[in-house]
Amino acid sequence: MRSNKKAIDRKADKFRTSYGFIAACAGSAVGLGNIWGFPSRLGRGGGFSFLILYILCLALAGIPLLTAELSIGKQYGASPPAAFRAIHPRLGLIGLMQVLACFITLCYYCYFGGKLLEYTAAAVGLKLSGPLLWDIIFTLVTGIIVFLGVQAGIERCSRILMPVLVIILAGLCVFSFSLDGSREALAFMFKPDFTFFNADTFSSALTQLLFSLSVGYGCMITFGAYGAKNSMLKPAIAIAAADTIVAVLAALFIIPSAFVCRISPASGPTLLFDVVPLIFSRLTGSQFMIPVFFSMVFFAALTSSVSMMEVPAVMLMQETKLSRKSSINIIIILTILCSFPICISLRVFEAYEFISQYLLICISSVFTCIAAGWMMKKDYSTALGNAPSVVEKSLVILLCFVTPALLLIVPVSVLTGH
Numbered sequence: 001m002r003s004n005k006k007a008i009d010r011k012a013d014k015f016r017t018s019y020g021f022i023a024a025c026a027g028s029a030v031g032l033g034n035i036w037g038f039p040s041r042l043g044r045g046g047g048f049s050f051l052i053l054y055i056l057c058l059a060l061a062g063i064p065l066l067t068a069e070l071s072i073g074k075q076y077g078a079s080p081p082a083a084f085r086a087i088h089p090r091l092g093l094i095g096l097m098q099v100l101a102c103f104i105t106l107c108y109y110c111y112f113g114g115k116l117l118e119y120t121a122a123a124v125g126l127k128l129s130g131p132l133l134w135d136i137i138f139t140l141v142t143g144i145i146v147f148l149g150v151q152a153g154i155e156r157c158s159r160i161l162m163p164v165l166v167i168i169l170a171g172l173c174v175f176s177f178s179l180d181g182s183r184e185a186l187a188f189m190f191k192p193d194f195t196f197f198n199a200d201t202f203s204s205a206l207t208q209l210l211f212s213l214s215v216g217y218g219c220m221i222t223f224g225a226y227g228a229k230n231s232m233l234k235p236a237i238a239i240a241a242a243d244t245i246v247a248v249l250a251a252l253f254i255i256p257s258a259f260v261c262r263i264s265p266a267s268g269p270t271l272l273f274d275v276v277p278l279i280f281s282r283l284t285g286s287q288f289m290i291p292v293f294f295s296m297v298f299f300a301a302l303t304s305s306v307s308m309m310e311v312p313a314v315m316l317m318q319e320t321k322l323s324r325k326s327s328i329n330i331i332i333i334l335t336i337l338c339s340f341p342i343c344i345s346l347r348v349f350e351a352y353e354f355i356s357q358y359l360l361i362c363i364s365s366v367f368t369c370i371a372a373g374w375m376m377k378k379d380y381s382t383a384l385g386n387a388p389s390v391v392e393k394s395l396v397i398l399l400c401f402v403t404p405a406l407l408l409i410v411p412v413s414v415l416t417g418h
């Protein structure tokens, strides 16, 4: 095992405060996955049954993996391939898989971020069509923030936007529950339907969770290196809590709204876009609320896409010694080129999503468990700081046995067709 070699040593490349570090990680975690993905997957997965499986996956896989990734970043540096190589020379490929998954996700995230911008602009009367145009705008805005760097760009942006998002969402939940007809939604969200306890709902909950926590994509390794002063247990819990709270708040707003508007909660990815305009039409000043809501989702998506672009850019910088600016320019061009096919056919998005979420992420995360649970030993406990020993032991047991077993269920069940 090699000595700890930190890739990022410039002061400007570290988070300034613990709050900034946690806000940036939570900013990465909270995004389209929470506000768009979670309510629609919950609606399709039988409501409460999905919620139970999701929380189980959070405790048994999400939190252990989050502590593992943050610790790997803290102990070995920012770029996932180099960090994994520092654990064992053969593990570099795992880091590369994570960066690839992150880049593929960035490509479709910029496409949907662009769609969101288009929708927001249309709501204020600016009608410029063409998915590629909006995709390029979203990618460039992301690139500019990444270019500004860790403190000036990522930390500042997340510190302000995260609390604003939680406050607006909480207000919207109160509003949707105050409407007649939202009672049915409570039964849907809080009564189990056992027919949904199956491998499909499980895979959907686990992949949603990993996507939502930004785990398996190298982001948390990269951010762990930037927040190197901290102990990693408390931030991991804070990030997981913030991410789950936002996802549940989003569902508590969208699902009752769907019932009130007589839209099936199982209608899938279009749920958010079907429900929001209808529900706001019941509110005085709705013309004003629709763009406010979608701009909020846009900013949440932006703090996520920024973290996604940081990962391949840092890898390029570290592996090729290119400057930050050149690396970011290359990633921007590649992102636009690879997201272009999605503008032509959404089948390409489905293929990207399948490769990244169902294969690369689950497989590479199994190795993250092996690295942290079996190979890092003292380095993992150093990174956790002064965590109570029972917590540390439980995390190690989960990482060594339980989390990898759960992760393997996803690729095995998709590849065998179950």
Ligand code: PHE
Binding pocket: 028, 029, 030, 031, 032, 033, 034, 102, 105, 211, 212, 213, 214, 215, 217, 219, 304, 305, 307, 308
């Ligand atoms: N977690 C983000 C969301 O929920 C998406 C994301 C995935 C961000 C991977 C970074 C890395 O929208």
